[in-house]
Amino acid sequence: AQSVAQPEDQVNVAEGNPLTVKCTYSVSGNPYLFWYVQYPNRGLQFLLKYITGDNLVKGSYGFEAEFNKSQTSFHLKKPSALVSDSALYFCAVRDRGGSARQLTFGSGTQLTVLP
C-alpha cells in the first residue's frame, strides 16, 4: 500500500521569504512523486514531478522539490514566496513498479503568503 503524509495543515510565510511545504511518502517499491496546487474553486494543477535522475526537480512558477530517498521525503520549496502562491498544495505518490497508475494524495497543506 502507498501513502503520503503532509504533516502541516497550514503554513504561513511572509512575502519574499523562502517557503517549504513538507511531504513524506511510503511505497513498497520506488516512487513517482508529484506536487499539485489547487486554487479556490479550481481543479488540481500539476507543479512538478520526480521520476528518476536528479534529486532536485524544478517546476512551474519557480517551485522546486528535493527527493530524499533515505528520509522518504519530497518537500516543496520556493526561494521567495509571492502572495499569489497562496493556495492548497497536495503531494501525491505512485509506486513506479506497480501496474496500478492511480495517485495517492496527502491531506493537503494550505499555504498563506502574507504581504
Add this chain to the structure above:
Amino acid sequence: EPEVTQTPSHQVTQMGQEVILRCVPISNHLYFYWYRQILGQKVEFLVSFYNNEISEKSEIFDDQFSVERPDGSNFTLKIRSTKLEDSAMYFCASNPADTQYFGPGTRLTVL
C-alpha cells in the same frame, strides 16, 4: 495548451436520483481516471480506465458507480442512486504516461 474539461461545473440532485458527470480528456491520452474530494478532505482515487475497460478501482467505487467511454472523446461517471455522502467535488484526469492532468471538477450536491 490542451486541457481536461468537465461538465457540468455544479450539479444539484435529490437523493436517490441518477447523475452522469462528463469529462473530455486530452485527446492523445490513453489513461483516464476519476477522483473525488469531499469538502475539506483529501483527494481520493475512484477508478482508472484504459483500453475501454476498468483497470483499477477503489473500495469507494461500488456497484452504484459506473464509467463509460461512449465515443472517442467523452469519459463519463454515472452514480445510479445518489446518497447524501456522495456530495463531493469529482475530478477527471488523464495521462499519456506519468503525469496526470486534472479537469476543473464537478461539484455534486445531493439534497
